[in-house]
Amino acid sequence: MSQVNWRTINIDALDPDSAANFDLSTLTPGLVPASAADVQSLAGQIRQLLRGGDSEGALRGALEMAPYGGDEKAKDIHLATVMEIFQSIRQSEMTPLLTRIYQSDGGTELVDCLMKYIYKGMAQASPSSGSKGTMTRQATGGFSQIQGRVGAGEGSGHTMGVLLSWHEKLVEIAGVGCIVRVMTDRRTV
Amino acid sequence: MAPPEVHHLFHHPIADHSFSADRQTLAVARENNVELYNKAGGAFRLKDELRGHDKTVTGVDIAPNTGKIVTCSQDRNAYVWEPSPSGWKPTLVLLRINRAATCVRWSPSETKFAAGSGARVIAVCHFEEENDWWVSKHIKKPIRSTITSVAWHPNSVLVAAGSTDGHARVFSSFIKQVEDRPAPTAWGEKLPFNTVCGEFLNTTAGWVHDVAFSPSGNALAFTAHDSSVTVVYPSGPEQPPKAIVSVNTQLLPFMSLVWRNESEIIAAGHDCEAYRFQGSEQGWQLTGSIESKSRPGMDGAREESALNMFKQLDLKGKTKDDTQLKTVHQNTVNTIRVQAGSPENVTQVSTSGVDGRVVIWGL
Numbered sequence: 001m002s003q004v005n006w007r008t009i010n011i012d013a014l015d016p017d018s019a020a021n022f023d024l025s026t027l028t029p030g031l032v033p034a035s036a037a038d039v040q041s042l043a044g045q046i047r048q049l050l051r052g053g054d055s056e057g058a059l060r061g062a063l064e065m066a067p068y069g070g071d072e073k074a075k076d077i078h079l080a081t082v083m084e085i086f087q088s089i090r091q092s093e094m095t096p097l098l099t100r101i102y103q104s105d106g107g108t109e110l111v112d113c114l115m116k117y118i119y120k121g122m123a124q125a126s127p128s129s130g131s132k133g134t135m136t137r138q139a140t141g142g143f144s145q146i147q148g149r150v151g152a153g154e155g156s157g158h159t160m161g162v163l164l165s166w167h168e169k170l171v172e173i174a175g176v177g178c179i180v181r182v183m184t185d186r187r188t189v
Numbered sequence: 190m191a192p193p194e195v196h197h198l199f200h201h202p203i204a205d206h207s208f209s210a211d212r213q214t215l216a217v218a219r220e221n222n223v224e225l226y227n228k229a230g231g232a233f234r235l236k237d238e239l240r241g242h243d244k245t246v247t248g249v250d251i252a253p254n255t256g257k258i259v260t261c262s263q264d265r266n267a268y269v270w271e272p273s274p275s276g277w278k279p280t281l282v283l284l285r286i287n288r289a290a291t292c293v294r295w296s297p298s299e300t301k302f303a304a305g306s307g308a309r310v311i312a313v314c315h316f317e318e319e320n321d322w323w324v325s326k327h328i329k330k331p332i333r334s335t336i337t338s339v340a341w342h343p344n345s346v347l348v349a350a351g352s353t354d355g356h357a358r359v360f361s362s363f364i365k366q367v368e369d370r371p372a373p374t375a376w377g378e379k380l381p382f383n384t385v386c387g388e389f390l391n392t393t394a395g396w397v398h399d400v401a402f403s404p405s406g407n408a409l410a411f412t413a414h415d416s417s418v419t420v421v422y423p424s425g426p427e428q429p430p431k432a433i434v435s436v437n438t439q440l441l442p443f444m445s446l447v448w449r450n451e452s453e454i455i456a457a458g459h460d461c462e463a464y465r466f467q468g469s470e471q472g473w474q475l476t477g478s479i480e481s482k483s484r485p486g487m488d489g490a491r492e493e494s495a496l497n498m499f500k501q502l503d504l505k506g507k508t509k510d511d512t513q514l515k516t517v518h519q520n521t522v523n524t525i526r527v528q529a530g531s532p533e534n535v536t537q538v539s540t541s542g543v544d545g546r547v548v549i550w551g552l
Contacts, residue, residue: 027394109437176440180442187393
């Protein structure tokens with residue numbers, strides 16, 4: 001007789017009532033699907049706003065239209081757009097801008113979304129923050145001074161610096177509740 | 190405002206606490222047992238211990254009128270304890286669940302109790318005279334995850350439950366052997382057992398930690414792990430609710446909440462203090478902490494002698510002792526309950542938490 005190792009049987013798979021046999025997506029809030037092409041064209045519009053100097057409008061638009069229902073590619077494109085906005089806003093402008101967004105209608109929702117992008121940006125920036133990061137920064141160091149903007153120079157170390165200052169300013173305004181919501185929320189960016 | 194009455198019972202987490210109707214006896218869940226404290230002078234003294242569970246006790250509730258105590262535990266059982274001349278007499282209640290029981294509450298009529306569990310069911314139990322036995326009926330559908338909290342409607346038929354699947358739900362637990370057909374409410378008219386009268390998801394779909402009906406039963410509040418408090422106003426049977434008001438706070442998540450009256454909620458949790466929310470159907474807002482931070486001895490601005498400063502620097506490498514939180518509770522508050530006043534006007538609440546303290550607050 002063959003030996004069945006009953007300890008390794010996945011009993012949940014055999015139980016029709018089990019959570020393993022249940023579509024978990026019905027438990028999360030309904031999400032609007034977004035295709036990569038939509039997100040791409042949105043990115044174009046946002047860049048236009050940025051070029052026109054309306055960084056607040058760009059940030060607001062990007063956060064309101066966050067592609068929660070998009071696939072990985074769409075989300076990556078949008079992350080790149082948001083990072084661009086982050087880097088184009090001066091450190092001294094952050095606090096007044098965030099205060100305005102937070103106090104507007106539905107503002108908490110927007111700053112929660114902003115916090116999600118800060119964390120996602122950090123997650124992307126960290127793996128390559130080794131020697132490669134320092135090299136690129138040196139290579140483009142002069143460029144960043146011409147631009148005169150925070151984080152206009154490339155390099156993940158620099159990006160991380162920008163994200164950390166955004167994080168600091170945002171927690172001052174929206175509190176730790178904002179961080180807890182990012183961890184809790186099932187709608188990911 | 191009178192200062193809060195602090196009772197530091199022991200250095201263990203308190204999963205749940207309950208006072209007797211006269212507020213002279215306090216039951217706290219401590220590890221595998223429930224400890225009963227009696228008020229002697231201004232302090233609570235350990236008087237009795239309810240031993241029987243063999244895993245962590247997760248819920249305890251004293252029925253105000255009959256004095257019976259119900260407890261539930263991670264060992265998947267519940268006990269009903271009745272006072273007798275020879276001490277507390279336990280009756281085992283088979284909840285018929287295959288995961289831990291997480292919370293238990295008597296219905297206002299005290300003929301039934303509801304126990305939530307990790308087995309995705311709510312066991313509603315009632316006593317059958319002829320068999321001398323507590324019978325458990327299960328509310329199953331459409332719960333998809335662990336039940337974290339249960340709360341009763343004043344009519345003892347509707348029960349609200351919060352779950353880790355992000356939903357707060359309202360069920361009917363009508364059992365015709367023990368109660369009369371209830372009057373129609375805003376939640377529903379015909380209410381056979383396990384009718385789902387409402388199902389609410391907040392925007393982030395985070396865990397629901399606690400649920401509570403308003404004193405009239407015409408509103409439901411719940412707190413979730415996204416640091417929010419949500420209040421739902423039903424409009425009538427089978428209809429979408431009139432209003433769902435959600436407050437996203439800047440604070441850490443709330444573990445427990447009670448209604449002070451129809452327009453005020455007190456909630457406490459990971460911030461180690463209780464906060465006040467005020468509002469109505471039009472909107473709710475956080476109005477502040479119920480703790481006044483200017484209590485004597487808590488201001489931290491003690492007279493510092495130069496000697497003391499250098500002593501501290503030498504011993505700890507810093508001059509200020511910052512190991513104490515500025516709040517009365519020194520760790521997460523797990524449970525908040527009504528202590529005094531009528532349901533429409535609560536004047537005192539009690540809180541208990543991970544720090545082993547039970548605190549009584551005047552409002």
